[in-house]
Amino acid sequence: MLGIILFTQCQSPEPMPIESGVSKTLADYRKQYITDVVYALHFDIPEKVSDAITGKDTICFSLSDNQQDLQIDFREKQTNIKTISCNKQLVKYEFKNEHIIIPQRYLKKGKNTIAVDFIAGNTSLNRNDEFLYTLFVPDRARTVFPCFDQPDLKAKFRLSLTVPNSWIAVANGAEIAKQTQEKKTNYQFAITKQLPTYLFGFATGKFQTITRRHKGRKHTMYYRETDTGKVDDNTDAIFQQLFQSLDWMEEYTGIKYPFAKYDFVAIPSFQYGGMEHVGATLYRASSLFLDKNPTQNQLLRRANLIAHETSHMWFGNLVTMRWFDQVWLKEVFANYLADKITNPYFPKINHQLKFLMAHYPSSYKVDRTAGANPINQNLSNLKDAGSIYGRIIYNKSPIVMHMLEGITGSINFQKGLQEYLKTYSYGNASWEDLIAILDKSTVADLKQWSSAWVDQPGRPTISTFVTNKNGKIVDLTVTQKDNKGNNGAWNQNIQLTLGYKNGNKNFVITTNQPVVTVEKARGLPLPDFIIANGNANGYGYFQLDDKSKTYLLKNCYKIDNDLLRGVAWINLYENLYEGNVDGCSFIDAVILQLPKEQNTLVFSEMLGYLKSAYWIFLDAEQRKEVATKVENMLYAQLQQETNLGRKSSLLMSLSNIAVTPKMCRKLYHIWKNKTSIGKLELSEQRTTTMACNLALQLPEKVKQIITTQIKRISNGDRKKRLQFIAPALSADQNVRDSFFNSLSDVRNREHEPWVSTALHYLNHPTRQQEALKYLPKSLELLEEVKFTGDIFFPYDWLNACYSGHQSAEAGNITRRFLKQHPEYPENLKLKILQNADLVLRKSAK
Numbered sequence: 101m102l103g104i105i106l107f108t109q110c111q112s113p114e115p116m117p118i119e120s121g122v123s124k125t126l127a128d129y130r131k132q133y134i135t136d137v138v139y140a141l142h143f144d145i146p147e148k149v150s151d152a153i154t155g156k157d158t159i160c161f162s163l164s165d166n167q168q169d170l171q172i173d174f175r176e177k178q179t180n181i182k183t184i185s186c187n188k189q190l191v192k193y194e195f196k197n198e199h200i201i202i203p204q205r206y207l208k209k210g211k212n213t214i215a216v217d218f219i220a221g222n223t224s225l226n227r228n229d230e231f232l233y234t235l236f237v238p239d240r241a242r243t244v245f246p247c248f249d250q251p252d253l254k255a256k257f258r259l260s261l262t263v264p265n266s267w268i269a270v271a272n273g274a275e276i277a278k279q280t281q282e283k284k285t286n287y288q289f290a291i292t293k294q295l296p297t298y299l300f301g302f303a304t305g306k307f308q309t310i311t312r313r314h315k316g317r318k319h320t321m322y323y324r325e326t327d328t329g330k331v332d333d334n335t336d337a338i339f340q341q342l343f344q345s346l347d348w349m350e351e352y353t354g355i356k357y358p359f360a361k362y363d364f365v366a367i368p369s370f371q372y373g374g375m376e377h378v379g380a381t382l383y384r385a386s387s388l389f390l391d392k393n394p395t396q397n398q399l400l401r402r403a404n405l406i407a408h409e410t411s412h413m414w415f416g417n418l419v420t421m422r423w424f425d426q427v428w429l430k431e432v433f434a435n436y437l438a439d440k441i442t443n444p445y446f447p448k449i450n451h452q453l454k455f456l457m458a459h460y461p462s463s464y465k466v467d468r469t470a471g472a473n474p475i476n477q478n479l480s481n482l483k484d485a486g487s488i489y490g491r492i493i494y495n496k497s498p499i500v501m502h503m504l505e506g507i508t509g510s511i512n513f514q515k516g517l518q519e520y521l522k523t524y525s526y527g528n529a530s531w532e533d534l535i536a537i538l539d540k541s542t543v544a545d546l547k548q549w550s551s552a553w554v555d556q557p558g559r560p561t562i563s564t565f566v567t568n569k570n571g572k573i574v575d576l577t578v579t580q581k582d583n584k585g586n587n588g589a590w591n592q593n594i595q596l597t598l599g600y601k602n603g604n605k606n607f608v609i610t611t612n613q614p615v616v617t618v619e620k621a622r623g624l625p626l627p628d629f630i631i632a633n634g635n636a637n638g639y640g641y642f643q644l645d646d647k648s649k650t651y652l653l654k655n656c657y658k659i660d661n662d663l664l665r666g667v668a669w670i671n672l673y674e675n676l677y678e679g680n681v682d683g684c685s686f687i688d689a690v691i692l693q694l695p696k697e698q699n700t701l702v703f704s705e706m707l708g709y710l711k712s713a714y715w716i717f718l719d720a721e722q723r724k725e726v727a728t729k730v731e732n733m734l735y736a737q738l739q740q741e742t743n744l745g746r747k748s749s750l751l752m753s754l755s756n757i758a759v760t761p762k763m764c765r766k767l768y769h770i771w772k773n774k775t776s777i778g779k780l781e782l783s784e785q786r787t788t789t790m791a792c793n794l795a796l797q798l799p800e801k802v803k804q805i806i807t808t809q810i811k812r813i814s815n816g817d818r819k820k821r822l823q824f825i826a827p828a829l830s831a832d833q834n835v836r837d838s839f840f841n842s843l844s845d846v847r848n849r850e851h852e853p854w855v856s857t858a859l860h861y862l863n864h865p866t867r868q869q870e871a872l873k874y875l876p877k878s879l880e881l882l883e884e885v886k887f888t889g890d891i892f893f894p895y896d897w898l899n900a901c902y903s904g905h906q907s908a909e910a911g912n913i914t915r916r917f918l919k920q921h922p923e924y925p926e927n928l929k930l931k932i933l934q935n936a937d938l939v940l941r942k943s944a945k
């Protein structure tokens with residue numbers, strides 16, 4: 101043993117390969133030898149977007165081995181680096197594959213200091229005329245300044261910013277000093293606790309602020325909303341939800357808010373709903389500042405969003421995943437706990453139904469496709485981390501977490517989470533670390549359970565079969581299979597509900613076999629319908645038998661249990677998607693039953709399903725046939741509805757669906773005169789959406805509609821948005837084509853939400869034939885979109901590009917593209933398969 105150790109010590113180590121991105125090998129090496137990292141950063145920010153931002157970066161760290169050259173991540177041009185010194189000595193460095201290489205001769209064991217003068221890269225600085233904000237998740241800190249960009253090398257950050265005098269600044273740490281010179285102001289911020297690079301952040305620009313106090317702490321909101329009425333209407337609710345979330349998390353985790361301060365910034369057209377930068381969380385402004393008469397779903401979404409970002413302060417920020425392959429670990433807790441936090445504040449809502457509607461349909465959207473990915477994914481290089489994000493992480497993992505809490509029991513679950521947070525505070529931990537803690541308190545085999553639900557992609561198909569004699573059940577069996585032949589592997593408890601006029605019968609079964617017989621059902625009369633996920637806990641495609649299908653298409657509304665009715669509608673839609681129900685029957689079912697639906701969550705889901713069934717599952721001819729019927733039903737409901745949130749949903753759905761000249765004229769007059777409908781006022785946001793929809797249907801008026809609407813918008817940020825989108829709505833094909841071509845230039849893709857919206861309009865179902873030619877180019881651009889865009893953009897890009905396509909030709913284009921690119925990155929290929937699923941099903945294999 102000793103001999104071997106001596107032998108290895110005498111060998112100089114294999115040099116670390118220099119790869120672009122941040123490879124797992126490099127990250128593991130650095131994690132092993134580097135500790136106690138502190139960054140002192142300074143940025144000098146000019147007013148003009150086109151002027152360069154200069155920076156100074158001093159990295160202090162301890163090194164326990166100096167046999168290797170040191171790789172520092174910097175994804176910019178070499179010319180952006182001015183000088184580098186290491187331990188006060190000027191360094192002759194090498195620059196290769198997005199890394200600054202410090203030769204090992206400059207390094208010593210123990211404390212080292214590296215200082216870099218540089219020009220900051222602009223990729224992740226989101227520079228606008230009057231403001232900028234950083235967004236470094238997952239590995240974008242390295243696009244701005246040299247650093248060790250990996251989540252498990254946590255560091256303290258000491259930041260100072262010089263900004264134009266008319267701007268203000270906010271960052272992770274509290275402001276400790278501010279000095280104003282002639283044209284510029286310098287801000288110094290307090291040193292932070294240990295943070296991963298992706299959570300380091302700041303925002304600066306022309307912002308307004310509102311400060312509120314809670315339990316002795318000051319919280320400031322930074323915003324650019326110019327509609328003061330809107331700000332006044334929403335501010336109380338925003339702060340209230342923040343404080344409620346903080347209190348709940350402190351109570352649940354047994355750990356006080358773990359950082360020095362907690363401010364937040366409302367960013368116009370922010371790429372995500374929110375981003376949990378420690379002490380300076382970013383939100384999409386429109387998700388915080390809601391219109392008058394918001395829908396119930398908008399209120400729920402805002403409460404959940406604030407709770408989600410606040411949960412992250414513990415899950416993700418205090419304890420961080422070791423590597424981005426388990427980024428789902430922070431997202432699952434943020435989402436799962438957000439539901440628990442917000443529930444008490446919506447006492448009239450059925451929370452199990454809310455959970456069902458929030459997570460299952462969205463998760464099925466991916467799991468029903470050939471591009472489904474498991475919750476746990478592989479990641480060999482952080483440059484691909486963006487592709488890990490998606491619906492499975494945000495929506496399937498809370499469902500799986502719900503199963504886990506069911507297995508361990510709520511008290512053990514909470515205790516386990518507390519132990520996990522305490523053990524790994526300000527450090528990193530993995531899913532396996534958590535399972536090891538929870539495993540102590542349960543007899544169930546959590547590892548085996550995890551290997552099916554966390555490591556496998558997709559969902560099982562669960563079907564029921566009944567035989568009868570003289571109207572009495574002889575055999576009721578439940579089968580479970582998936583398209584990979586894992587029949588019986590998806591172990592879960594489901595509740596079979598047999599529907600009868602005078603009371604339903606329920607049977608809980610465990611689906612741990614390919615076929616399970618429900619012995620207790622023998623001898624019962626044949627039911628009107630069977631729903632195999634009756635208590636809303638089952639996960640899968642629940643294939644309806646013919647009798648149940650026929651019954652539910654006409655009679656869902658007769659089910660008086662809201663939760664079961666919600667399940668029935670999800671099942672009907674999934675059966676539509678899988679070809680077991682046809683589009684016209686589904687639309688007829690909604691026309692018949694929507695007017696009878698009292699529960700707002702089910703009502704909203706039905707409206708969403710109506711829109712997608714109408715545009716995606718009907719061809720143009722069928723649409724023509726049902727258009728008047730659908731429009732009239734929605735219009736009649738719109739007039740009658742007294743709840744303003746529901747009224748608003750009806751108006752927006754009608755505006756989305758209307759195609760007949762008669763209804764378009766009606767809507768045009770409502771839009772033009774900003775006519776209130778009952779007590780529902782036409783807010784700017786509503787008239788903007790209406791204007792866009794009308795522009796698609798009334799090509800002769802498009803110019804006038806868009807010009808009028810742009811004039812009506814007083815807020816500069818929102819005016820720019822509509823100006824950007826306008827060419828995508830044009831009646832002139834040449835204008836649309838040249839707009840599409842302009843997206844090849846990364847500068848025109850900077851505002852990602854604007855681009856996604858514009859692409860939706862370009863590829864609108866009514867224009868899908870002309871838009872087919874955009875598909876090959878959209879696919880060609882995808883890798884670049886991933887490289888230059890933020891984490892959700894590749895999915896959103898594809899989603900928008902495929903949103904209006906129904907043709908086999910669109911599927912064939914996709915197949916051809918994949919065939920021509922056999923080496924295409926797997927995770928992007930999955931995103932294509934997810935979004936092209938419907939057209940791929942239609943095209944020839």
Ligand SMILES: [Zn+2]
Nearest residue numbers: 408412431434
């Ligand atoms: Zn999150």
